[in-house]
Each structure stands twice: as C-alpha cells, then as structure tokens.
Amino acid sequence: MSTLEADAMREITYCDALREALREEMLRDDRVFLLGEDVGKHWHGAFKVSRGLAEEFGEERVRDTPISESAIVGAAIGAAITGMRPIAEIMFGDLSTLAMDQIANQAAKIRYMFGGQTAVPMVVRMPFGAGASVAAHHSQSLEAWFMHVPGLLVAVPSTPYDAKGLLKTAIRNDNPVMFFEHKLLYGMKGSVPEDEYLVPFGEADVKRSGKDVTIVATLFMVHKALAAAEALAKDGVSVEVIDPRTLTPLDTETIVNSVKKTGRVVIVTEGCRTAGVGAEVAAILAEEAIDYLDAPIKRVAEPDTPIPFSPVLENFVIPDEKKIIKAVKDVL
Amino acid sequence: METYPLLEKEKLKELYRKMLEIRRFEDTVFELFGKNLIPGTIHLYAGEEAVAVGVCANLRKDDYITSTHRGHGHCIAKGAQLKRIMAEIFGKKTGYCKGKGGSMHIADFSVGMLGATAVVGAGIPIATGAGLSIKLRGTDQAAACFFGDGASNQGTFHEGINLAATWSLPVIYVCENNLYAMGTSQSAVMRIKDVADRASSYGIPGVTVDGNDVLAVYNAANEAIKRARAGKGPTLLECKTYRRRGHSRFDPATYRPEEEAEAWLKRDPLPRFRTQLLETAALTLEEITRVEEAVSAAVEAAVQFAMESPYPTPEEALDDVYA
Ligand SMILES: Cc1ncc(C[n+]2csc(CCOP(=O)(O)OP(=O)(O)O)c2C)c(N)n1
Ligand SMILES: [Mg+2]
Numbered sequence: 001m002s003t004l005e006a007d008a009m010r011e012i013t014y015c016d017a018l019r020e021a022l023r024e025e026m027l028r029d030d031r032v033f034l035l036g037e038d039v040g041k042h043w044h045g046a047f048k049v050s051r052g053l054a055e056e057f058g059e060e061r062v063r064d065t066p067i068s069e070s071a072i073v074g075a076a077i078g079a080a081i082t083g084m085r086p087i088a089e090i091m092f093g094d095l096s097t098l099a100m101d102q103i104a105n106q107a108a109k110i111r112y113m114f115g116g117q118t119a120v121p122m123v124v125r126m127p128f129g130a131g132a133s134v135a136a137h138h139s140q141s142l143e144a145w146f147m148h149v150p151g152l153l154v155a156v157p158s159t160p161y162d163a164k165g166l167l168k169t170a171i172r173n174d175n176p177v178m179f180f181e182h183k184l185l186y187g188m189k190g191s192v193p194e195d196e197y198l199v200p201f202g203e204a205d206v207k208r209s210g211k212d213v214t215i216v217a218t219l220f221m222v223h224k225a226l227a228a229a230e231a232l233a234k235d236g237v238s239v240e241v242i243d244p245r246t247l248t249p250l251d252t253e254t255i256v257n258s259v260k261k262t263g264r265v266v267i268v269t270e271g272c273r274t275a276g277v278g279a280e281v282a283a284i285l286a287e288e289a290i291d292y293l294d295a296p297i298k299r300v301a302e303p304d305t306p307i308p309f310s311p312v313l314e315n316f317v318i319p320d321e322k323k324i325i326k327a328v329k330d331v332l
Numbered sequence: 333m334e335t336y337p338l339l340e341k342e343k344l345k346e347l348y349r350k351m352l353e354i355r356r357f358e359d360t361v362f363e364l365f366g367k368n369l370i371p372g373t374i375h376l377y378a379g380e381e382a383v384a385v386g387v388c389a390n391l392r393k394d395d396y397i398t399s400t401h402r403g404h405g406h407c408i409a410k411g412a413q414l415k416r417i418m419a420e421i422f423g424k425k426t427g428y429c430k431g432k433g434g435s436m437h438i439a440d441f442s443v444g445m446l447g448a449t450a451v452v453g454a455g456i457p458i459a460t461g462a463g464l465s466i467k468l469r470g471t472d473q474a475a476a477c478f479f480g481d482g483a484s485n486q487g488t489f490h491e492g493i494n495l496a497a498t499w500s501l502p503v504i505y506v507c508e509n510n511l512y513a514m515g516t517s518q519s520a521v522m523r524i525k526d527v528a529d530r531a532s533s534y535g536i537p538g539v540t541v542d543g544n545d546v547l548a549v550y551n552a553a554n555e556a557i558k559r560a561r562a563g564k565g566p567t568l569l570e571c572k573t574y575r576r577r578g579h580s581r582f583d584p585a586t587y588r589p590e591e592e593a594e595a596w597l598k599r600d601p602l603p604r605f606r607t608q609l610l611e612t613a614a615l616t617l618e619e620i621t622r623v624e625e626a627v628s629a630a631v632e633a634a635v636q637f638a639m640e641s642p643y644p645t646p647e648e649a650l651d652d653v654y655a
Contacts, residue, residue: 038513038515042516046514065515065521066482066485066522067452067482068487071487095451132372133371133434134373135436135437136437138435138436138450140377215463252615302654303650305649305653306432306653309371309429309431309432309433309437310371310643311371311423312431312643312645312646313423313432313644314649315646317649330338
C-alpha cells in the first residue's frame with residue numbers, strides 16, 4: 001500500500017510514527033535496544049522520539065550514553081555482531097562525523113572483510129537537515145556520504161507512514177542502516193494504519209502521478225516538490241513526484257520508468273549539489289534513460305556552502321518551491 | 333570567607349564588571365529569545381560567569397581561547413564587543429561572523445577568540461594546535477580551552493590533552509563542570525567525581541576549584557597560565573559550577589533535583605562576589621553602582637545596535653567558503 005492509499009486512516013506525527021516503530025520492534029524482539037545521548041527518561045531524545053520508552057522498557061534497554069559518538073556506534077557494532085539488534089541514536093546527523101570510522105570502516109566492512117562470517121544488524125538514527133536556524137554544525141544533509149560506502153543501507157523517510165514502515169524494516173534488516181529523520185518533519189502529521197505493516201527497502205513511492213515532468217525528491221523536499229507540483233498543475237503542467245524512500249538500495253526502475261514516460265526530470269534534494277544524491281540519480285538516468293530525455297537533467301540542491309545561521313542566508317541556500325518551479329519550467 | 337592574595341582595585345572592578353556584563357547580556361538574550369527576536373536556539377552562560385572571567389582575566393589580548401555552544405560568556409570575557417556578539421546572535425551582517433555563525437558560533441580573532449564550535453569537545457584539539465603554534469613560533473602566549481563535563485567524555489578530550497601534555501604545550505584546559513550535559517547528570521556517565529582526576533593519566537596537574545568563586549578560579553588559572561608560559565606544559569583546571577537556567581531554549585531543567593538546584597543557585601557567583609567586594613571594602617557601594625549602571629547601558633546599546641543593523645543580503649551565503 002502506498003501513502004496515498006492510506007488516506008482514510010488515523011493521523012499521527014512523524015515523531016509518533018517513529019516511536020511506534022521502536023516500541024513495536026522492542027516488544028517483538030528482546031534483542032532490540034536503544035542507545036544514545038539523552039534518549040532516556042530525562043530528555044527522550046533531542047526531538048522526543050523515545051518518549052515513554054525508557055519508562056516502559058527500562059534503562060537497560062533504553063540506554064543514556066556519555067557524549068561519545070564513536071563509542072555509541074562502536075558499542076552498537078560490538079553488540080550487533082554478538083547477537084543483539086541495537087538502534088543507536090546520534091543526536092544530530094552532523095555528529096555522525098565523529099563516528100565515521102566506526103560507521104564507514106567498521107560497520108560497513110565487517111561482513112565483507114571477514115568473508116561473510118557475520119552480519120551487523122543495527123540502525124543508526126539521525127535527525128538532520130536545514131531550516132531551523134541552527135547553523136553549520138546542526139543542519140547538514142549527509143545522506144550522499146553514506147551512499148558512497150558499500151555495506152551501508154540508507155533510509156530517507158518523508159512521511160509518518162514511511163517513517164514507521166521503514167524503521168521497522170531497518171530494525172529487522174541484517175545490515176547497518178543509516179536512518180535519516182528530517183528535523184522539520186517530526187511534527188508533520190500523516191496517515192498511519194493501526195495494523196502492522198512494513199515498507200520494504202528499495203521501493204520508491206510515487207507520491208503524485210503526472211505525465212509531463214518527473215521530480216525525484218527526498219525527505220523534506222518531497223513536500224516542497226508536492227507543493228510545487230500543485231502550483232504547476234494550475235498552469236496545466238502535470239508533474240510526477242517520486243520519493244525513493246531508500247537511497248541504498250535505490251529503486252532505479254521506478255525512476256527510470258517515470259522518466260521514460262515524461263522525458264523530463266528534476267531532482268530535488270537537500271545537501272550540497274556537488275557529488276550529492278542528485279548526481280547519482282542523474283548519472284543513472286544518463287546511463288539508462290538518455291534516449292528518452294527531451295531536456296537536460298536538472299538538479300535543485302543546496303549550493304556548495306556550509307549551512308549559514310541567519311534565516312536570510314539559510315533560506316537562500318535551501319531549495320524551495322520557487323526554485324523547483326523554475327527548474328521544472330526550464331526543462332519544459 | 334577565604335582570603336586571597338590582594339588584587340588591585342581596578343582588577344577587582346574589572347572582574348565584577350565582566351561578570352555582570354555576561355549576566356545582563358544573557359538575561360537580555362533570554363528575554364529577546366522569548367519574544368522571538370532571536371532565531372534558532374540559545375545556550376546561556378548565566379551562572380557560570382566566574383569561570384570565563386576568572387580565567388580570561390589572566391590572559392592577554394594576544395592569548396587564545398576556544399569556546400563552545402555555550403560561548404557568549406567566553407567571548408565577553410576575552411574582550412569581544414557586546415554589540416557585535418549581539419548582532420551575530422540576531423543573524424545580522426554586523427555580527428562577528430556576518431550572520432553565518434549565530435549564537436553557537438561566535439569568533440573574534442582580533443582578541444584571540446578562536447571561535448565557538450557546537451560539536452561538543454571539538455575545541456579541545458584545536459586549542460592544542462594553538463598551543464603548538466605558540467611553541468613553534470617561540471612566543472610567550474598561552475591558550476585556554478573551555479569545554480563542559482559532557483565534552484570530557486569525547487575522544488577529542490583524550491587525544492587533545494595527551495598530545496599537549498606530551499609536547500608540553502602552553503594550554504590550559506578548563507572544564508566547566510556544571511554537573512549536566514543536557515539532561516544527563518555527570519554521575520550517570522562517569523565513575524569519578526572530579527574530571528580533574530583524569531589529568532594524572534596524562535601526567536599533568538589536575539586542579540578542581542569552586543567555579544562560582546571568581547577569585548578561586550582567577551588564582552588557579554593564574555598558576556596554570558604561568559606554568560604554561562614557562563614552558564612547563566598544560567594543566568587541567570576543573571571549575572564546578574551550575575547553569576542558572578536550562579540547557580537551551582526553554583528547557584525547564586526538571587531533571588535537576590530541586591534541593592540541588594536551590595543549593596547551587598544560592599551560591600550564585602555574582603551576588604557572592606558583590607558581597608565580598610563590599611565586605612572587604614574593596615569597592616564602595618557607589619563604585620559598584622556605577623559599574624552596574626554602565627553595564628546596563630552597554631547591554632542596552634548592544635541590543636539597539638543589533639536591532640538596527642541590517643541583515644546580510646541572501647547572496648552573501650555564497651561568500652567565505654574558500655580563502
Ligand atoms: C559531538 C556532539 N554530540 C552531541 C551534541 C549535542 N549536545 C549539544 S550540547 C550537549 C551537552 C554538552 O554538555 P557539556 O559538555 O557538559 O556542556 P554544557 O552544555 O553543560 O555547557 C549535547 C549533548 C553536540 N552538539 N555535539
Ligand atoms: Mg555540562
């Protein structure tokens with residue numbers, strides 16, 4: 001079932017949806033536990049995702065850690081290869097940089113390097129993204145970095161429905177999953193079924209169907225793309241919005257098929273333009289759909305700068321509806 | 333009351349003035365944040381003034397400091413201008429970082445303030461590097477590195493201090509132990525009570541002082557900095573202190589037991605020092621009042637400057653990426 005079909009159900013926030021996923025998986029599997037800075041009863045995570053969990057499952061399974069990102073991820077790895085299924089929270093995605101060796105050299109390579117003897121079933125959850133005026137150390141979108149590391153999976157939910165379904169899948173997956181939660185989405189409400197469901201990895205979701213232009217967008221940008229599509233519809237332009245939902249694995253088939261149909265594509269992501277998510281999608285389209293393209297591929301992304309603090313500056317760098325509409329008009 | 337080597341009257345007045353500047357500045361920032369005039373988030377230094385002021389009063393303009401997310405107090409103590417700090421917090425073009433940094437990232441290289449990092453613990457090895465540069469250039473400068481109890485659990489703490497110890501660099505590592513890292517109490521994340529105990533594993537002096545007593549901090553820092561300038565290497569100076577408010581924004585800090593908070597807030601470094609100054613007749617009430625009036629005026633002027641300053645133009649977002 002896609003998000004669109006889920007309309008008739010109850011509405012909960014992205015934050016609540018994530019919490020439900022954590023709770024359900026902790027109830028389902030004793031091996032699942034949480035560790036991170038202030039995830040416990042005093043703070044419940046910087047964005048309150050783990051509210052109530054320490055109270056329900058106890059401090060053994062919802063563990064507050066010192067401010068030691070490298071040890072948080074490293075400990076998760078050690079636990080994962082010895083029978084547990086840890087979920088590590090890094091308070092802000094920018095700070096995954098402190099755990100980069102553990103993520104990129106250890107978690108990602110252990111299975112391969114040791115000839116498949118073991119697996120690293122763990123999730124690293126990270127709030128991330130720009131738009132909250134918290135400057136260069138708390139605003140980055142680093143998904144593309146992790147796409148570049150074989151062995152890691154990368155999930156990028158844009159709705160409460162996807163957030164819950166993808167997180168449950170991530171927890172059950174036997175590989176290290178980098179799970180990106182956009183900080184501006186936590187409060188966003190959306191339909192989520194009462195009944196259990198999973199969202200599989202590697203299955204893009206067509207968030208809006210259209211025939212003139214394809215927009216591939218991720219995370220918060222999905223919503224800006226949908227708003228742009230709505231505005232463009234008034235001008236008679238029919239836009240299809242595709243949300244990959246996971247970047248590794250990437251559902252190239254859905255993207256390529258859409259572009260074959262529309263012949264035009266705009267890729268909208270946060271994160272710097274150079275060597276970003278959009279660059280990979282564009283390269284795939286160049287390889288697999290170039291004969292179907294009626295216009296150059298367009299990327300809308302952040303310029304190659306850190307995220308500035310002042311809202312005037314920050315709004316300038318984050319892709320918005322206007323920039324998306326302009327890009328669509330450019331390829332028409 | 334403890335007695336200390338006599339400081340000159342002007343020095344005492346300066347200590348009081350700086351501490352009060354920080355307090356009034358932070359109270360004002362809190363108020364303005366509440367009125368939605370400041371974007372993003374804030375981490376206030378109120379309650380911890382004696383640490384930055386006691387340390388920086390020993391530093392020269394050409395000495396260095398590194399700072400943290402809770403950095404306004406460090407800037408003020410090192411001699412940065414209130415109005416340009418405030419303008420930065422407002423995201424204005426006239427701020428120290430042209431609006432690019434904001435509350436968590438203020439720097440004033442003209443007074444040796446090498447910048448505030450919001451990555452907890454990241455300033456520690458950078459201060460080590462400033463110390464290395466001093467040594468390589470053969471000057472008698474020193475560097476002070478501010479960080480929290482929480483930061484002392486980062487790998488950078490171990491790596492940065494061990495390196496400085498090994499190379500006898502002129503740095504003092506100032507742990508502002510306010511007993512909490514966000515909602516996590518120190519006792520939940522380390523077995524020791526005094527972070528300064530860790531100094532022994534680097535073979536350097538570790539000193540713990542009452543961080544709410546500006547003269548205690550001043551004296552301890554004085555010794556550490558003398559040692560640093562004399563080429564004898566770094567010191568780990570732990571100052572026990574307490575935030576007057578929550579960690580950030582509107583955090584009500586309910587994780588702090590009431591009795592604990594009450595006891596600490598009674599030891600507020602400002603009224604404490606004021607009383608001390610009056611009781612020892614170091615300053616007269618009239619002199620103190622004059623300082624207080626001047627500080628209020630300076631903070632007001634800073635707010636006005638920030639409010640009246642222009643925002644950067646959007647395209648300035650693209651500047652300064654490369655030198
Ligand atoms: C590396 C890193 N991890 C986590 C955070 C989120 N965070 C910001 S401040 C803070 C607590 C810092 O505690 P401490 O070092 O004691 O300084 P204090 O806030 O008490 O002054 C945390 C966890 C961060 N900014 N950087
Ligand atoms: Mg602290």
